[in-house]
Amino acid sequence: LEITITKGAETMTFVLSVEVLADDGLPVEPFIPGMMGSIPGEPPAAAFGTFGGLIIEEIERHNVFMGEGTEMIVNMSFPDASSLGADHVTLQYYDYSLSTWFDYMYAGVPLITSGDNFSLSFNGPMTLRLITSGVLTGNLTSNVVEVQYTNVDTYFAGWSLDESVYLTGIMFPYVGHGIFIEDVTVFDTDGVEVIGGISYQWYRLNPNTFETILIPGETNQLYITTIADLGYYLMVKVTGDEITVGGYMQIMSMNPVQLLNKGIVTDIDGAGFTLSMEYDVTMADMANLKIYNQDYLEIVGINIIPTADPAIYEIELDMLGATELHLELMTPTWMLGQKMFEYLMPGITVPLI
Known part of the structure; x- marks a missing residue:
């Protein structure tokens, strides 16, 4: 900014440097329309006749109820049947020897529910999916999940997922906000807390298909979202080393990144x-x-x-x-x-x- 002052025959010129500051006291960045380019497209949609939403939340071991020894418990969740326009969903497993899907039997009948979760005991690895019943446009099948077997007698007892603005200065759910997994607690089946023996891996999760995409190199407790995450949920997988801690748990962010x-x-x-x-x-x-x-x-x-x-x-x-x-x-x-x-x-x- 140049200011000229004239008094009588004398003229003085001053050059002032002006910096515009925002409310937070930082310099205002120049605003150029379109300077960030195009917005990436949405995650791929689910294929016709399918839906996403089946996820394994924990694989762990617990003492057998009213018995001796331990058993592997798999906790899984999914959309309730009414949200899919269905009367109920049936759990199915894949038989690799016959290359076909079969209904999972429980007490001699196919396992069905109109709810949104199962907690089941398995004695080996399994490949699972859901199929709806009562949908007017035809039955829908879910995404497929893999159950990995563990014989290490531990279970996950607690965790906390922080998505607050204080992590990066950017509010959830916008690109650039942070997600921090903490307070992961593990006990053995005798009730003794286990320290260590876990690792972290972050994934993108397609909200339409529930396909998981590993994010290379993101193995810390803190993850900072990027433009590549746009439209996806973030998910952290906490995995035991199968020596001191067995199984794993998977925790999703509250909403897709925007x-x-x-x-x-x-x-x-x-x-x-x-x-x-x-x-x-x-x-x-x-x-x-x-x-x-x-x-x-x-x-x-x-x-x-x-x-x-x-x-x-x-x-x-x-x-x-x-x-x-x-x-x-x-x-x-x-x-x-x-x-x-x-x-x-x-x-x-x-x-x-």
């Missing part, structure tokens, strides 16, 4: 405004834009006009009587937002007076 596409609103007049975003956005995604007034009443009849830049859109709407606008845009993998103080926040608030 991207916060930062935007700004400019050129406001009585007929509308310009919306610019860091990432390019398709017209199909822009159709999810909703605008509310200061009373959170939705403003209907908005007109979204693309420009030559896929990160910039002209928005036409009737703002009569509005003193504030709230913009919301959410898709399965990203949402519109802004930075407030030091945090990324969903939505954009635009004061008009």
Whole structure:
């Protein structure tokens, strides 16, 4: 910034350096629409006639109830039958000698449930899936899971998964937030705590198929999400060394990772405004834009006009009587937002007076 002061015949010029700071005291980064490029696509959908959701939560050993010795217990969860449009689901196992699937029998009949979990004893490895019954469009089959056998007499007694903003400064569930697995507790079947003997591995988990994708090199307790995780759950597998600790447990994040596409609103007049975003956005995604007034009443009849830049859109709407606008845009993998103080926040608030 250059300032010139003239007094009589004397002129003095001063050059000042101006730095714009955000609410958190850090320099404001330049905003260039589309500077982050395109948003990656969503994880692959489930194939026709299939569904994802079957997951093994723990493989461990416990004392036999009202008996002697120990047994391997497998805890698994899945969507309840009603959420799949089914009456119930049946557990099946794969017979490798006959190359076919059979219903898993329990007390002489196929094991079925309308619920969302099984806790079963196995005496060896198994390959499992679920099949629905009562679906009008035809029965659905789940993803396949592998049960690995353990004969080490230990069980997992506790854990904690921290996804708080304090890990990286970025809020869950946005790209860049951290996930920390801690307080993993293991006991042997005599009730003595076992120290050590476990390892960690992070995976991406497709929410549609429940396919797991190993993330190479991510074997620490802390994982920091990246753009490659967009749309996926994160899952940590805690595995015993099969010497002091047996089996494993798998823990999923609460929600799939999302991207916060930062935007700004400019050129406001009585007929509308310009919306610019860091990432390019398709017209199909822009159709999810909703605008509310200061009373959170939705403003209907908005007109979204693309420009030559896929990160910039002209928005036409009737703002009569509005003193504030709230913009919301959410898709399965990203949402519109802004930075407030030091945090990324969903939505954009635009004061008009």
